[in-house]
Amino acid sequence: MASAPQVGGLADVVFDHATDDPHRVALGRKGSDGVWRDVSSAEFRDEVLALAKGLLAHGVRFGDRVAIMSRTRYEWTVFDFALWTVGAQSVPVYPTSSAEQVFWMLYDAEVSACVVEHEDHAMTVGSVIDRLPRLKKLWQLDAGAVDELTRAGAEIEDDVVHRHRRAVTPDSTATVIYTSGTTGRPKGCVITHANFMFETDTMIARWEPVFHSKRGDEASTLLFLPLAHVFGRMVEIAAIRGRVKLGHQPVMRASELLPDLAAFRPSFILAVPYIFEKIFHAARRKAEREGKAGPFDKAVDVAVKYAEAREHRAFGLGPGPSAGLRLQHQFFEKAVYSKVRHAMGGRVRHAMSGGSGMDRRLGLFFEGAGVTVFEGYGLTETSAAATANPPERTRYGTVGQPIPGTTVHIAKDGEVWLHGAHVFGGYLNDPKATDAVLRDGWLATGDLGALDEDGYLTITGRKKEILVTSGGKSVSPAGLEERVRAHPLVAQCIVVGNDRPYIAALVTVDQEAVEHWLAMREKAPLLPADLVRDPDLELEIRRAVVAANTAVSQAESIRTFRILAHPFTEEHGLLTPSLKLKRKAIETAYTVEVNALYR
Template structure:
């Protein structure tokens, strides 16, 4: 284990200790495309300190809120680290956010300056009329770029002030205000301290998530804490962060070229990879294993995943392919990661054990409760929600789960997702959806039935797999019949429909981290759902 600086501000100005080793790898010298280009730790340290000193020169004060409205990239991390060093707090904003969502986050957080990375994000901020200072992560987007900010920091007085501020930051100071992805309601700003985030990345280092000298591939949004703490781990350990395309068509070629050792991802990525290599039923099992290893560059030591359950057969397949997928659990209010698995300590289907410094337990109602170093201090401007989440010394997660005798946690669903039928039966949809989605033909399956007489299902199909099935509708019927045989009568699927489109971020039916926005799906397809309860649709025989 490396020495872990006491604050993220101290970490931000410590990069030079790793010398000429690559800190970041991206396409082109500016990260906007071209051949792969490395930024050494010495270069990164200079960039961060110049940018931080430039923020000081601009009048940014300790405690100020600075937003980053951009995709993951080297410049994102430089800005984030510079903000830490200046004693300010970062407010990440997903690049896919709507104008209304951006307006809410910037106003609620009290942001005074925003970094943007393209004309769309710049135009959204400008349209809000908030009068904020806007800085481009690349030249030419707006009047001033991050390079201009760094030039302001060349003055020795401002550099000295930056280093003094970084040294003065305490573990209890606010490092970031991170807004939840809002799957059920308006997003809430989670206030996280330096100690919260330091505790999380230190715990992940203890689990050997990334090792010194390795390369981690990052394509997840850094506005999500999972990707962000991965970058912090790498920066602490002297590993390389390679920014690869989030476009699925370019992502695999990128991975094949950089040959990463570690890849953090969300379950949807593994489902798509699994479906891709299984789309052709004539392909042999051994060919599928070899194809998977080759697509990922040939030297992946492990994946990390969280956010939703992964089918056991998918986990078993990746383990057999020699690229183990190790699951963890986290939430923004808990610093991003609470439990994790390790290559020498895992149980397939479990999300691992609590990180060092964390405690977990299950309440009498079956709810997962979290305590320890990563638990946030509260919601921005929302004392009522804070009081509801932090009770009796524990963070109430809203997740249902169980902990086995070895301390391994299994998540079984969300309290808010429980379906209560008109007959009063309580049904957890997640395990049923998990089984419905196991077939390569199924891209996503969603169970509905709250306040209805029985359960029905909505499906999206895998475009790569559909062409290999003569009658996809009949295949869906067989999937449902098989799953129904394992369920009690009151939770069996009676009717179903195939949706005309895949769920997506653009349609508002997926969050930026690929989680299903259940309420949005129910609203968007309300008429289609109603048809299933008006004796229109295709009934499935219940055994």
Template sequence: MHNSGLAPLDAPVMTGGLADTVFELAERDPGRPQLARRAPDAPGEWVHVSAAELREQVVDVARGLVACGISPGNRIAIMARTRYEWTVLSCALWALGAEVVPLYPTSSHEQVEWILRDADCVGVVVEDEQGIMTVGSVCARLPRLRHVWQLDAGGLEQLVERGRPVPTATVDSLRRIVLPDSTAVVAYTSGTSGRPRGCALSHRSLASPCDTLLTGWSGLAAPPGEQPAVLVFLPFSHVYGLMIQGLCLRGGFLMAHEPDLRSDTLAAALVSFRPTYLHGVPSVFERVYKSFLTSAERAGRGALFERAARTARDHAEAMERQRLGTGSGPGLELRLQHALYEKGVYRKLRESLGGRLSGAVSGGSSLNRELALFFAGIGIVVHDGYGLTETSGGVTMQPLGREKFGTVGRPLPGVDLHVAQDGEILVRGPSLFQGYIGDEAGTAEVLQEGWLATGDLGRLDSEGYLTLTGRKKDIIVTSGGKSVAPAALEERLRMHPLIHQAVVVGDDRPCVGALITLDPEYLPHWRAALAGQSEGQGREAREENALRQEVTRAVAAANSTVSRSESIRVFRVLPEPFDQANGLLTPSLKLRRDEITRRYAAEIEAMYQSTRESPARPRGAAPTLEAAAGWEESEEDVFRRVR
């Protein structure tokens, strides 16, 4: 085992609950802008809510909850997108010592029933009529559920009105008896296999990574003298979203909410709000990169963008070598090229993200090294980190001035991190969860002598930087006995603009294969560009051939990062993406691998069958389209259905 963390920082000592932050900031700096809401009559403008105004709203909602009989230890589910009311409600519940149970608004009836029953919730806040219908269909089987509030039907206003007879002093009295080690959140795991499990997270464990990051990294959040501003769009139903909310509240950042994750809506919000810092997951940064590429190609400047992107990566890589002491930095020619593209390309790219970004953070899974180099090269350094629900968020982070792209950084101060002999990451520190509610055996299985067995695989280099290599349960073992971690291959495949999702398969098969879906936003653009080059009879056939060639190139690029025995030898393009509606993604947008392989068992079998029927190739020869991809005549029908 090995551990090499960062030096301890003097983070503040916590004495109460998470809601105290709202009250303390309102006392210290009442006029400080704390939240931003869209102007009701001008969606492109934002209205600030001061620290004092936020405190008053939190108190008013808390009084309404008291009037409804909500008491310390009660659990209330919030089933809503990332929106202003989520922050007010969570702070009000924490002020009373109640516990928040985040629920994805897209959860199925079965998931909602399971979580509300398992967490023993006495109330649930839903967003809209759809939420009411979902909860209503299961509430008869939940005798403990006494309250359902609907935000879009004035649920918050009703609480405020009901709480008017309750003295403000009642809220203050309840808030002052909340202890740091009291449970604040019961966050459910994504449920990629089996039922989700409720992780009990204390006020202290949720605050710990926030306070550590604020102590050591808050200088990245805005230029000197400016108040940091963060547009929060990741779901608060996930621990990463909750951590971002905690960072903003505890750090005094200006926080705005964007519940709509559609690319055009998110792009407009970035331009109008103009954040100084960006928190996202790898798929967000992948989408941003693809949007840059698509815009450039539509403007007839695709080749220019590719050259600028290559220069950005080369420059960032040279700068990385310089700061890590392994090189002298960019040479004169590279510096001149970079300066040229800074004026003509990079500045415009940053302006499309609001024009004020001083940096970003990626979490949820590892960010592709080439993508991290690209963003650093255009002037937005993305600090990659690692954490999970059971650790209340982040446990590693890229150290300032010593960023090593392609890794998730080093353990945060106060965190011990080891890699066991089988490659599993073990973590110990102040942010660990209290256990799975109602599941002592499951808790004992992963939490032993203060160490959490994460189920993630990784490796530590000589300087203590952690590289994630996959999940233990996702490891594929071919019939030849070769163990393959699919994450790296899938990540590399998604870098191609045409590829949206990829699932690597191959358990008990002679070689590794992949199921691939096409990017629904980039595909129409690609088709339009190709149509201009392929008019006339036979256009559809040429399009299908071109599409096959593009996907084959993407597979070849992914294979270049692994050994031959680990490379993808067969693949199949599927006619529809994996999503929550078809049950192939979790609410946190993670792949349900078992369900995907079960659903597409026939396609997987046909993919390998076509390979067995393919003629042998001379050793060392480049794979042909048919042999590498396992294409059959029926594959043309697949491409037509994708259309």
């Protein structure tokens, strides 16, 4: 277990590493020509130091809050560590945030300066700047912000920066991260340097062996999670602290991400289940186009059985894969499994997944295909992971055991409570909300869960999302939605039924998957309005619903559903930036469709 830090702040390792091993490759940076170039620990230190000087020259002082509104990119990491070097606090803002959301976060955090990625972001901030009297500076990355600040700080002595850095203590605030919030205004989680140091050092100490593709090779990861989210932020800090080569990718679309995975060739990745689903479904579609759907599906079954047998052996429940199963697994290695790994860059043998639940069968498939996915669970309020599956014994379908130094307690009503040095100190300017979740150092998460006999946690839903039918049956929608979404044609599923006679669902489809499905059946492309009335598509979705219903009682089952023409999007206010469903907003937007389910 990592010990709680006694001195210093997050930026210190940048300078320590550059002194210890100045030529070590610390980061990879993709140039405008598309070529990846190495950045040494000394080069990174020099960039952080130069930017820190520029921030001081522009009036940023110890304790000031500076917002960063950008996609995931190299400059964000430089800014983060430069701000921490001078004792300032970063306030991440999702690049897709609306003007009112931007206003609220910058106003509530009393931000004095803001970094944006491009002109559109600058215009968003500009549209509310008259209501932000404390905001004095606005820098734009695509307009040369880093060069501008570096030039401005050229005359400042190094020691001025280091005096600021040495004044940072573990209990200093490092960042204020606003929860994306499925309801109400976002709340600012105050996270200290100590919170993040304990969190990342614990993850490094316990999981460092899985950062490597094989023993002794260079550990590297490509960060494509949003840095505005606590998960992405934890990855950024852990990579720098853990001497893991870090690259940045701003787009999670497969068409953009997969080429960079191939070029950067990370040794492990950290992602949300959505990414693993996309990789799997892309491989399945490719096999179907090549007329090899049957063999691919057989390979999936073999991988799942192989991984399940290994899991049983790890827990003392069986002898492991049989000789026949090992032969079948070996047969599909070159034809299927190696190609799946190749799509992830070729070197990945381990991955971490968080943000939402992963289907057990999907996790078993990747394990059988040679990529162990360690699922974990955490919140912004816990500086990211609070539980994770251990390297030696992964139990698929669970979010693992408490990370070292963390305690998990299940309250009488099933709510998950957490305790540890990574738990935040409270919400900015909101003591009432803080008191509602923090009780004698324990965080009441609002999530429902259960611990098994080995201490593995399974998340079963959210307290606020429990549906109660008019017949009095309580239903947790998360499990049902996850099972329906496992179908390759389904993009999203929301279960409804509160104060209604039965459970029903609204379903959106994956457009790319549907186009492939139509082509393979030699059917003409359909407009979204026509697609939702297609009887063959309805039959496919019905199969997904029937499969999901097998896991619940009749009273909890989905009785009817409706396919929607368009997906739920963040732009329409129906998803949070971390892709969680905004249930009330969706039910309001689709009132007519929901009511039609009960006629």
